[in-house]
Amino acid sequence: MEVHLVTTLSRACSLPLIKTALFFIKTGLSIILTYFCFEGNFAMGRIISMAFIKNISQNHTLYRWALCTVACLATSGIFLCASAQADTLVLKDSRQLKGKILEETEQSVKIQTTNAGIMTIPRDRIESLTRESQSPEEAKAEEALLHNKPYDALKIYETLWEKTPGNARIEQKIGAVKDMIKDQEDAQYKALFREAQEASKTDQYAKARAKYEEILKKIGSDTLTARHARRGIAVEYLKECAKFKNVIQYNNALQCLKQAVAADNTMAVAHFAYAQMLRDQVNLYTQAIEQMDLGVQEGMKFFATPKSDQDDLQAFEPSTMHLTEAQLADARYDQIDLYFKTGQKQKGVEACQAILENTNLKLPKAKVDRVVGRIGEVFTTFDPTVRLDKQKALEGFDIALKYNPDLVLAYYWKARFAFEDGANAQAIKSFDKALEIAGRTKEVPPRGIQLQRAKALVIEKEYRDAIESLEKAIAATGEDKLAADDRYESLCLLGDLYLQIHADSPEKAQDAFSQAIQAQPETPRALIGRAKVNRLMALNTIEDMEAQTSDDKKAELRDRATQLRTTAIQDVDHILDRNKANYEAVLEKARLYKDSDQTSEAVATFSRLIKELDTVIATTSGTLVRTYKTITAESYLGLGEIEMKANNRPSAQSNFEKSLQVLPDYAKSYKLLGDLSKKINDFNSAVKFYSQAAAADQQYPDYELLTAVAYEEWQKYKEAKTHYELYRKKGGRNPNIQSWINGCEAKDASSQK
Known part of the structure; x- marks a missing residue:
């Protein structure tokens, strides 16, 4: 409408009065044009200016003035256009500020405007920010920052960086946003962590965990902050577990431990606690081993990191939950115990040797002793499923002696190894050293050492020294200190030696086997020993009977011999009912047949023993070979005695000589x-x-x-x-x-x- 008015008035400007009016109109239009330019409506200003020039050019009187006016307006337009391309802040109250942004912080923006000078505007009053020559993506990033979405802004800037690598402004923005994110994380983390700690102090474990969960939702998962939050959750579960254990609510405690290791699977202490409870409360050994293995792995990783990193990770843990080398060493020991308890001897021995070789994980002396004992136990059980290096084990014992020069068990197992290898003199020497230390330190009862020493002495045919060693072992220690298995075996071996040395007076042997049966009733070895004693006593009774002249005395002795033989048969049959492959019992059965003149049964039983043991010996190693060979030799002797009684001298001699082929030194x-x-x-x-x-x-x-x-x-x-x-x-x-x-x-x- 304003444009048509100007055109009409211009065509009627022949009168002076009209010229004067037009002057005022031109001035007003200039003001309006200037207003549109300042407000950024350059299109409207251009329309007005072009119409103005077209119509005034028809009046030569005003043409010169019009050109000057348009020139001024063009100059103003250039200036104002330049101003329009400057930085712009749009405030939340719809006002706009134009100028140059001087500084941005997380809290405010500082801008130099064209008319109001330098102003600092709080961010919470800013709706949007547009920079000079700013792309739409940058504008979105700035808007994200204004709405406190730094992760969105960072993503946009990084995308721009990929499109325009080397852009210094974008690189600067990325750095600034990352700093902003870190500051925000730290502030949020510290605030939430304080709230979590306050909740934990009043046993509000769930509330504390919720605060840590909130941290994890807001902060990147790979940061140290996130690791602290996960550790915090695990710690709260451990605290709650302790509370449940105090009131014997073990199921709830187990659930807490399960959640603790799930929250932070790098926390070795949590794995150890879970493993111990699985083992002690519900006897779930397989699951306990899994947790103990994980804990040991994490513990080893932890101590492999620099001390500063260890301190950073444990910064917000209670000191009572800090992992120590002693705890890790104890866990390694528990791990070994679990391996053996579940029959994983291979892993058990490997773990034992790893402990002895790792000088950074030192166990207390008592536990080093037990580790050494574990290795020894495996090496002397001859388990074919375990692949072990005996030399490496011996090296482990030497390492253990560096921990403890008075380590009785190290000498004991070195002696056992030597004994198993047939080096009896060396074994006896090591046993003597072990006994010397045991007598001096009083740490280890000498029972087992004396027993094994006696076995080595028997091989060396030092029977009287062996008897003395066994008698000391049994007499020196009371029932509360002497382990049942060692006492039992000592009594059985003592009974065997009494039979061998004093066969003409088997009463001592009878007493030893009777004590062994009291220690472990129904056990085969003692029952076999008692059967041997009764069989020999029956034979001696028969000899006494034949020397008697009184019929009554002969009848009495005959009844006694029958009773002794019957008792022997009952003991042997009892053993064979439970284990028909007990070769000692089978041998004794054959002897009883022979003594009772049941020749065919005796010959068949001796022959079967020889045949079966020939196969067994071929697949056996260690001291058992000597045992089986002795039974084979005794079987040949039994056959020879039957032939000798039948006056079949050549056959008897042949069997006696065959026994020497089995054992050339068999007296x-x-x-x-x-x-x-x-x-x-x-x-x-x-x-x-x-x-x-x-x-x-x-x-x-x-x-x-x-x-x-x-x-x-x-x-x-x-x-x-x-x-x-x-x-x-x-x-x-x-x-x-x-x-x-x-x-x-x-x-x-x-x-x-």
Whole structure:
């Protein structure tokens, strides 16, 4: 409308009055045009100016003025257009501020305007911000920042950086936004963490965890802050678990521990606590091992990090929950215990050796002892499923001795290894060292050491020293200190030795086996020992019966022998009912058949034993080989005795010789060969075999006695006297020994005349 008015008035401007009016109109239009330009409506200003120039140009009087006016307006337009391209702030009250932004902070924006100078505007009053030559993406980023969405802004800026790499302004913006995010995170984290701590102090564990969860929702998951928040959640579950345990609500406590390791699977202490409760309260050993393994792994990782990183991670934990090297060492020990409890011996021994080799994880001396013991136990059980390096184990024992030079068990297991390898002298030396330390430190009862030492002495045929060692073990320690298995085995071995050394008076053996049965009733070894004693006592009773002249006395002794034999048969049958492959029991059964003249049953049983053990020995190692070979040799001797009783000398001799093929140093085989030769008055062979028996078993005096008797019957009195004296020297206790020596002296003197 204003444009048409100007055109009409311009065409009628011939009068001076009208010229004067037009001057005022031109001035007004200039003001209006200036207003539109200042307000940024350049299109409207351009329309007015172009119409104005077109119509005034028709009046030559005003044309010159019009050009000047338009020139001024053009100049103003250029200036105002430049001003329109400046930075713009749109306030929330719809006002606009134009100028140059000088500074931005998280709280405010500082702008230099064209008419109001420098102003600082709080961000909460700003709706939007547009910069000079700003792209739409930058405008969106600025708007995101205005609405406190720094992560959205950062994403936009990073996208722009990918499109325009090297843009210094964008790079600066990215850095500024990252700093803003970090400041926001720190502020939020500290505030929420304070609230969580306050809640935890009043046992509001759920509220505390909610605050940590809020942190995780607002903060990036890979930051140290997030790790602290996850650790905080785990700590609260652990605190709540302790509360439940105090009131014996173990199911709730277990759930808390489960949630703790789920919240922070890097917290070794939480894994350890969960594993211990799974083991102790619900006997879930497999799950306990899983948690213990995870805890050990995380613990090892933790101590592999720099100390400053360890401190950062544990900064907000209670000091009572800080992981220590002692805790990790204890956990390694518990881990080993769980491996063995679940039959994972391979892993158990590997963990034992790892502990001994890792000087950073030092266990208390008592636990080092137990670790050494665990290794030893596995190596002496001959478990075919476990692949172990014996040399490495021995090296582990030496490492353990560096922890504790007085480590009894290290010497004990070194001795056991030597014993298993057949190095009996070395074994006895190590056993003696272990006993010396045990006697001095009083830390380890000597029972097991004495028992194993006695076994080594038996192999060396040092029977009397072995008996002395066993008697000390049993007599020196009370029931509360002496483990049942060691006491039982000591009594059984002692009974066996009494039978071997004092077969003519088996009462001591009977007492030892009776005590063993009291210690562990219904156990095979003691029952077999008692059966042996009763069988021998039955044989001795039969001999006494045959020497009697009174029929009543003979009947009494016959009944006693029958009763003893019946008891022996009952013990053997009881064992075989539970385990038909108990070869010692089978051997004793065969002997009972032989003593009762049940020849066919005896021969069949001895023969079956020989055949079965031939296969077993081929697949067995260690000390069991000697045991099985002894049973095989005894089976051949049993067959030979049956043949000898039947006067089948060649067959008897063949079986006796076969027993020597199995055990070349078996004294009893030589003794029976001597008996066989003496029976046909082949004294030359008899004394040779008896002497070989005495040489094979120098601790058994009766072989010297048999040699002496053979020489005396052979009328070689001087040699007889020598062997009678050797019998007494070796501990022979026959009360007639001196009269035998005197008799040989007299006969020898008489033969010289």
